[in-house]
Amino acid sequence: MMKKSIYGLTFEQLSAWLLERGIKRFHAAQVWDQLYRKRVASFTEMSGVKEECVKLLSERFSFQTMQQHVKQESEDGTVKFLFKLQDGNLIETVLMKHKYGLSVCVTTQVGCNIGCSFCASGLLKKSRDLSSGEIVEQIMNVQLHLDERNKDERVSHIVVMGIGEPFDNFENMIDFINVVIDPKGLAIGSRRITVSTSGLAKKIREFADTGLNVNLALSLHAPNNELRTRIMKINKAIPLEPLMEAVDYYITTTNRRITIEYILLRDVNDHQKEAEELADLFQDKKQKVYVNLIPYNPVDEHGQYQRSKQASVLAFYDTLKKRGINCKIRQEHGTDIDAACGQLRSKQIKKEKAQ
Ligand code: SAH
Ligand code: SF4
Numbered sequence: 001m002m003k004k005s006i007y008g009l010t011f012e013q014l015s016a017w018l019l020e021r022g023i024k025r026f027h028a029a030q031v032w033d034q035l036y037r038k039r040v041a042s043f044t045e046m047s048g049v050k051e052e053c054v055k056l057l058s059e060r061f062s063f064q065t066m067q068q069h070v071k072q073e074s075e076d077g078t079v080k081f082l083f084k085l086q087d088g089n090l091i092e093t094v095l096m097k098h099k100y101g102l103s104v105c106v107t108t109q110v111g112c113n114i115g116c117s118f119c120a121s122g123l124l125k126k127s128r129d130l131s132s133g134e135i136v137e138q139i140m141n142v143q144l145h146l147d148e149r150n151k152d153e154r155v156s157h158i159v160v161m162g163i164g165e166p167f168d169n170f171e172n173m174i175d176f177i178n179v180v181i182d183p184k185g186l187a188i189g190s191r192r193i194t195v196s197t198s199g200l201a202k203k204i205r206e207f208a209d210t211g212l213n214v215n216l217a218l219s220l221h222a223p224n225n226e227l228r229t230r231i232m233k234i235n236k237a238i239p240l241e242p243l244m245e246a247v248d249y250y251i252t253t254t255n256r257r258i259t260i261e262y263i264l265l266r267d268v269n270d271h272q273k274e275a276e277e278l279a280d281l282f283q284d285k286k287q288k289v290y291v292n293l294i295p296y297n298p299v300d301e302h303g304q305y306q307r308s309k310q311a312s313v314l315a316f317y318d319t320l321k322k323r324g325i326n327c328k329i330r331q332e333h334g335t336d337i338d339a340a341c342g343q344l345r346s347k348q349i350k351k352e353k354a355q
Pocket of ligand 1: 010118119161162163164165166196197198218219261263285294295296297298299
């Protein structure tokens with residue numbers, strides 16, 4: 001039997017699991033401290049934890065359910081990891097350096113079924129969801145990489161923007177968040193975590209109802225149904241009307257701002273017309289949205305799309321600003337190392353198939 005990752009349990013789940021086996025809650029607190037504060041790398045390294053408790057855990061759980069397969073470091077400090085899972089699947093995790101701290105971009109699924117026409121991740125259909133443990137383990141592996149450098153650096157921010165649609169793996173994604181925000185452990189503040197979705201409207205509502213103060217980003221990429229359906233086929237099943245209703249629900253329920261992601265594709269969605277339409281769409285909630293204009297990372301297989309010209313990017317930005325919409329042009333990371341989401345993985349798979 002393949003052992004599950006020890007990192008998959010929230011503190012409550014760990015306590016309950018141990019209690020069922022007659023071990024009191026304070027032992028769970030000791031285990032948790034070893035996992036996330038001392039950051040031991042194996043059960044044998046655990047100290048100060050009841051022997052029976054370590055034995056029980058080690059029979060059922062594992063510290064390492066993935067191996068580092070490739071690591072690429074960029075000149076700007078971006079590090080891209082490719083991990084091999086127990087079943088041989090490859091996933092991507094990225095560490096990025098910002099002025100405000102270190103953020104990690106995690107993967108939530110092996111492949112993606114949403115199949116957006118511009119994205120490298122959707123090139124390979126989803127073969128399975130990641131467990132909560134496999135998502136937390138990505139953070140732990142990156143933190144371990146930082147610990148090895150001895151610079152006392154901590155992962156301070158998380159973006160759930162790697163391969164996969166996080167709202168299509170909802171429960172595991174929520175467990176993951178509950179593990180990493182736990183103040184007794186990694187204690188990454190919920191406001192420093194952003195989950196990005198392609199627009200599963202029902203799940204946006206469910207996410208609002210969780211009461212977790214985590215940021216939400218919506219991959220919109222087009223301001224009308226005709227264009228959005230053309231570039232994101234999910235828009236056919238969930239068009240802008242129910243999506244905008246879910247956005248309203250999110251804003252009123254959480255009173256939080258929502259980030260709107262908009263990739264600029266040359267001569268596709270980067271005209272003045274679309275900038276005006278986008279501004280119209282959010283006129284009634286200007287204070288509650290923040291538009292991120294994203295330079296497109298070209299993907300070999302999607303040759304029909306190119307990055308917008310700098311002049312169009314600036315004109316788009318100016319129009320939104322003039323209309324009172326908060327926006328910024330996203331800074332790029334690791335362009336020299338296959339930065340586009342899912343790109344390293346799809347290239348590596350092609351390379352290994354060819355060998
Ligand atoms: N599935 C989720 C989260 C993962 S994708 C979602 O779609 O929101 C994270 C972000 O990267 C999305 O906004 C997505 O549209 C964007 N993205 C995908 N491929 C890209 C590319 N080649 N260049 C720039 N951004 C890309
Ligand atoms: Fe999936 Fe997001 Fe890529 Fe669309 S953009 S295919 S939802 S990972």
